[in-house]
Amino acid sequence: MEPRGSERKISEICSAVLARIQPTEEDRRKSREVINRLMAKLSEGLSRRGIEAEVRVEGSFAKDTWLAGENDLDLFVLLPEDSPRELFTEVLEVAQRLGGKRRLKYAEHPYLEIEFRGYRVEVVPCFRLRSPTELRSAVDRTPFHTQYVSRRLNDGLKREIRLLKRFMMGTGCYGSEFKVGGFSGYLCELLILHYGSFQGLVGRAASWKPGIIIDIEGVYADPSEVRLLFGDRPLVVVDPVDRSRNVAAAVSLQSFATFVLACRDFLKEPHEKFFFPNPARKISRRELSRLIERRGTGLFCITFKTPDVVEDVLYPQLRKTERTISAALAREGFEVLRSDVWSDGISVILLEVAHSCLPGLRMRVGPPITVSASNFIGRHLHSGKSWSGPYVNSEGRVVFEVEREKRRVGDVLRQLLDRREGFGKHVKEAVSEGYRVYEGKGVLRLCRYEGVATFLSEYLTRCLPWYR
Amino acid sequence: MEPRGSERKISEICSAVLARIQPTEEDRRKSREVINRLMAKLSEGLSRRGIEAEVRVEGSFAKDTWLAGENDLDLFVLLPEDSPRELFTEVLEVAQRLGGKRRLKYAEHPYLEIEFRGYRVEVVPCFRLRSPTELRSAVDRTPFHTQYVSRRLNDGLKREIRLLKRFMMGTGCYGSEFKVGGFSGYLCELLILHYGSFQGLVGRAASWKPGIIIDIEGVYADPSEVRLLFGDRPLVVVDPVDRSRNVAAAVSLQSFATFVLACRDFLKEPHEKFFFPNPARKISRRELSRLIERRGTGLFCITFKTPDVVEDVLYPQLRKTERTISAALAREGFEVLRSDVWSDGISVILLEVAHSCLPGLRMRVGPPITVSASNFIGRHLHSGKSWSGPYVNSEGRVVFEVEREKRRVGDVLRQLLDRREGFGKHVKEAVSEGYRVYEGKGVLRLCRYEGVATFLSEYLTRCLPWYR
Numbered sequence: 001m002e003p004r005g006s007e008r009k010i011s012e013i014c015s016a017v018l019a020r021i022q023p024t025e026e027d028r029r030k031s032r033e034v035i036n037r038l039m040a041k042l043s044e045g046l047s048r049r050g051i052e053a054e055v056r057v058e059g060s061f062a063k064d065t066w067l068a069g070e071n072d073l074d075l076f077v078l079l080p081e082d083s084p085r086e087l088f089t090e091v092l093e094v095a096q097r098l099g100g101k102r103r104l105k106y107a108e109h110p111y112l113e114i115e116f117r118g119y120r121v122e123v124v125p126c127f128r129l130r131s132p133t134e135l136r137s138a139v140d141r142t143p144f145h146t147q148y149v150s151r152r153l154n155d156g157l158k159r160e161i162r163l164l165k166r167f168m169m170g171t172g173c174y175g176s177e178f179k180v181g182g183f184s185g186y187l188c189e190l191l192i193l194h195y196g197s198f199q200g201l202v203g204r205a206a207s208w209k210p211g212i213i214i215d216i217e218g219v220y221a222d223p224s225e226v227r228l229l230f231g232d233r234p235l236v237v238v239d240p241v242d243r244s245r246n247v248a249a250a251v252s253l254q255s256f257a258t259f260v261l262a263c264r265d266f267l268k269e270p271h272e273k274f275f276f277p278n279p280a281r282k283i284s285r286r287e288l289s290r291l292i293e294r295r296g297t298g299l300f301c302i303t304f305k306t307p308d309v310v311e312d313v314l315y316p317q318l319r320k321t322e323r324t325i326s327a328a329l330a331r332e333g334f335e336v337l338r339s340d341v342w343s344d345g346i347s348v349i350l351l352e353v354a355h356s357c358l359p360g361l362r363m364r365v366g367p368p369i370t371v372s373a374s375n376f377i378g379r380h381l382h383s384g385k386s387w388s389g390p391y392v393n394s395e396g397r398v399v400f401e402v403e404r405e406k407r408r409v410g411d412v413l414r415q416l417l418d419r420r421e422g423f424g425k426h427v428k429e430a431v432s433e434g435y436r437v438y439e440g441k442g443v444l445r446l447c448r449y450e451g452v453a454t455f456l457s458e459y460l461t462r463c464l465p466w467y468r
Numbered sequence: 469m470e471p472r473g474s475e476r477k478i479s480e481i482c483s484a485v486l487a488r489i490q491p492t493e494e495d496r497r498k499s500r501e502v503i504n505r506l507m508a509k510l511s512e513g514l515s516r517r518g519i520e521a522e523v524r525v526e527g528s529f530a531k532d533t534w535l536a537g538e539n540d541l542d543l544f545v546l547l548p549e550d551s552p553r554e555l556f557t558e559v560l561e562v563a564q565r566l567g568g569k570r571r572l573k574y575a576e577h578p579y580l581e582i583e584f585r586g587y588r589v590e591v592v593p594c595f596r597l598r599s600p601t602e603l604r605s606a607v608d609r610t611p612f613h614t615q616y617v618s619r620r621l622n623d624g625l626k627r628e629i630r631l632l633k634r635f636m637m638g639t640g641c642y643g644s645e646f647k648v649g650g651f652s653g654y655l656c657e658l659l660i661l662h663y664g665s666f667q668g669l670v671g672r673a674a675s676w677k678p679g680i681i682i683d684i685e686g687v688y689a690d691p692s693e694v695r696l697l698f699g700d701r702p703l704v705v706v707d708p709v710d711r712s713r714n715v716a717a718a719v720s721l722q723s724f725a726t727f728v729l730a731c732r733d734f735l736k737e738p739h740e741k742f743f744f745p746n747p748a749r750k751i752s753r754r755e756l757s758r759l760i761e762r763r764g765t766g767l768f769c770i771t772f773k774t775p776d777v778v779e780d781v782l783y784p785q786l787r788k789t790e791r792t793i794s795a796a797l798a799r800e801g802f803e804v805l806r807s808d809v810w811s812d813g814i815s816v817i818l819l820e821v822a823h824s825c826l827p828g829l830r831m832r833v834g835p836p837i838t839v840s841a842s843n844f845i846g847r848h849l850h851s852g853k854s855w856s857g858p859y860v861n862s863e864g865r866v867v868f869e870v871e872r873e874k875r876r877v878g879d880v881l882r883q884l885l886d887r888r889e890g891f892g893k894h895v896k897e898a899v900s901e902g903y904r905v906y907e908g909k910g911v912l913r914l915c916r917y918e919g920v921a922t923f924l925s926e927y928l929t930r931c932l933p934w935y936r
Contacts, residue, residue, distance in 0.1 A: 209838045210864065257837040257864030296828035337831060354827050360764035363805060369725040370677045391930045396678065396702070396725030462859045
């Protein structure tokens with residue numbers, strides 16, 4: 001039981017936060033105007049092309065769960081179920097004429113992003129289905145999500161959802177699923193529907209351990225069945241409109257743990273900074289240089305031109321490439337302390353190792369005594385590169401001490417980048433067209449690219465937002 | 469099944485080895501002469517002092533399991549069970565007058581080592597007991613061992629024991645129990661009594677896995693009882709004269725695995741070198757310097773004056789100190805590749821680390837999400853030494869990046885040597901009187917001490933003897 005005082009404090013904070021995030025009448029009027037205008041133009045254009053389609057607002061504007069200042073509008077164009085897929089292209093051609101700054105994007109299928117009067121509008125063609133389990137494209141499920149949530153909401157629940165979304169944003173757990181590995185808007189909505197309120201959720205989540213299963217409609221009788229189906233995820237939230245889908249599939253252990261920690265800390269010392277954290281400190285180039293120097297580690301940035309795909313495609317590939325390179329360095333004996341990726345006009349894979357250079361000697365430890373070591377011994381005995389061994393160590397394993405072939409991270413990196421095995425598809429193509437490797441303070445030369453200075457600042461002073 | 473040819477080859481090798489290790493008539497005559505002479509003098513001296521005692525040959529000469537060239541004679545002075553312990557001193561005073569180069573030593577109790585006509589004779593006072601389970605001193609069991617083995621031997625078994633002892637010596641598994649963590653003479657005898665022959669043992673041992681239990685007299689009904697009693701040792705051989713004792717207690721996993729590997733290799737390619745390996749290569753100081761340089765590691769030797777205790781007391785203390793220092797270095801973040809000890813006039817603890825200097829940055833990783841991280845966070849948040857954090861890593865743990873206090877091995881070593889916590893008792897005393905730390909090629913200055921050059925050579929070219 002939280003003390004009464006703390007509960008009152010939380011209520012006060014929530015009220016203050018709501019005052020900042022509830023859309024005003026002016027916000028609503030403006031968004032309605034933009035939506036009506038775009039929908040009318042789009043419908044008109046489509047019917048003029050003879051395309052039978054329904055234009056519909058989806059996402060948080062449709063459900064009235066958007067936050068003041070949030071300007072992401074989703075306009076879906078629902079085509080008859082039996083339409084040919086080629087119709088998508090025609091729909092997007094029509095949308096291209098809506099005006100504003102346009103950008104055609106490709107996730108699992110193409111969509112158009114328009115900047116229009118301060119709103120970022122996504123025009124997404126999809127098929128209108130009878131059932132959400134017979135998808136023709138990945139976005140066909142969205143209208144069912146909108147319908148499921150809208151039917152169950154009231155003004156109170158909308159407030160709670162807005163609080164949770166802002167809490168997720170403030171603590172760094174919210175955002176584009178694949179970039180952050182965080183909690184999506186739909187997931188936030190379901191969590192509130194399930195727990196009834198923001199405080200109800202936070203109280204429970206503070207003692208969450210990885211392996212939480214939330215099955216709102218109670219379609220599975222047995223948790224073991226859920227685990228078998230969805231694997232070893234920290235959080236499983238069964239999609240109420242499609243029982244075969246985990247709405248929280250993208251939630252990484254990192255985001256999960258961050259959210260749990262945030263809930264614990266918030267209950268202990270409630271504060272508005274969990275919703276609106278202090279901005280990250282701006283760091284001068286000179287200070288960055290000092291930070292890098294005192295770390296005394298091996299810092300490396302690999303850069304290449306960013307492939308022309310959407311973030312949801314790009315980031316998983318960057319992360320995959322980052323993991324591949326980290327694993328390869330670890331295999332070569334380097335201790336990888338941390339790594340990260342960043343992308344805008346150029347893409348950056350950052351790697352930090354404890355030592356850029358390893359000893360000439362490398363220990364090769366053979367199998368345990370329960371297994372034959374003959375192959376291991378034979379291989380090293382005749383390699384011509386063994387300095388000592390075979391001998392037996394205190395764990396009873398055969399050891400050879402051999403000459404290390406690659407002592408420098410730089411050499412290993414260049415070899416990996418020339419082979420490009422285990423890289424994401426588009427990243428692989430981009431790297432094959434050229435890459436650069438920056439080392440140590442040399443990475444500061446990348447500050448000429450907008451955003452990299454911020455990326456490096458945040459990397460070097462990384463901190464949970466509510467501890468800033 | 470080994471092919472016939474291989475079995476014949478093994479027999480031929482065993483015959484050749486036996487020809488070298490079976491004592492000749494001349495060997496026997498000479499040892500008898502020395503034994504008779506010493507026993508007579510000792511008995512006479514004791515009775516002249518009015519000490520009622522029986523002088524008896526123990527060990528491998530008593531059992532006729534000694535090898536030609538092995539010159540370690542054990543003379544036990546058995547005192548009546550109810551004698552005062554002070555009588556030991558009187559016995560040793562008498563033994564001091566036997567002539568030869570004498571050295572008084574202290575294991576669990578004092579004994580005298582005499583060099584006499586090429587023999588190393590140990591004069592050991594002990595109590596004559598009715599039962600080996602009611603010991604008054606650690607050596608009181610020995611006469612019972614001698615009796616147990618002698619009664620069961622015949623000429624055939626003696627040959628097999630000699631072969632096994634020589635095999636253990638040749639493969640580096642034999643020797644002073646506490647120095648090598650190897651197989652004692654008595655253990656070799658029991659193994660042959662149990663398996664019937666050298667080849668029988670080798671055939672079985674080739675597929676040994678750690679956890680072997682040999683209970684010759686079958687006093688335990690259940691292996692789990694044995695494990696409970698003797699713990700998780702690679703080899704348990706229940707002492708037939710004292711069921712509460714594991715004769716193989718000193719056998720380390722390293723010696724165990726070495727022996728198993730030797731058996732496998734011997735069966736695959738039988739050769740006399742398993743009994744008489746090639747001598748280790750002599751390495752010039754210039755070459756040592758080259759070997760150290762190309763390893764590119766951090767090599768350190770700590771030296772101090774050797775405490776005046778017997779090897780069985782000294783080596784466990786040196787090993788303990790070595791482990792304490794290695795563990796402390798690992799705790800500070802250093803990767804300890806190998807370590808070793810050596811002792812003669814001075815004692816040396818050698819430590820080799822991958823890097824002598826660590827980065828300024830140190831990762832402090834907190835508990836898993838299932839446990840509260842508040843203490844961890846609180847401690848680092850207010851330490852004034854954290855550079856970044858708290859943040860959550862991909863394993864869902866809270867991380868701080870802090871300033872490393874001790875970056876250099878040398879500094880950590882000097883601090884450990886000044887505190888001397890977790891050192892062996894006599895080593896601690898010796899170190900408190902002074903120590904030195906040699907680093908890198910500086911360790912070569914220790915070659916002025918006889919034996920250190922050999923120690924370093926063997927360390928740097930370490931190899932199982934039969935692979936030389």
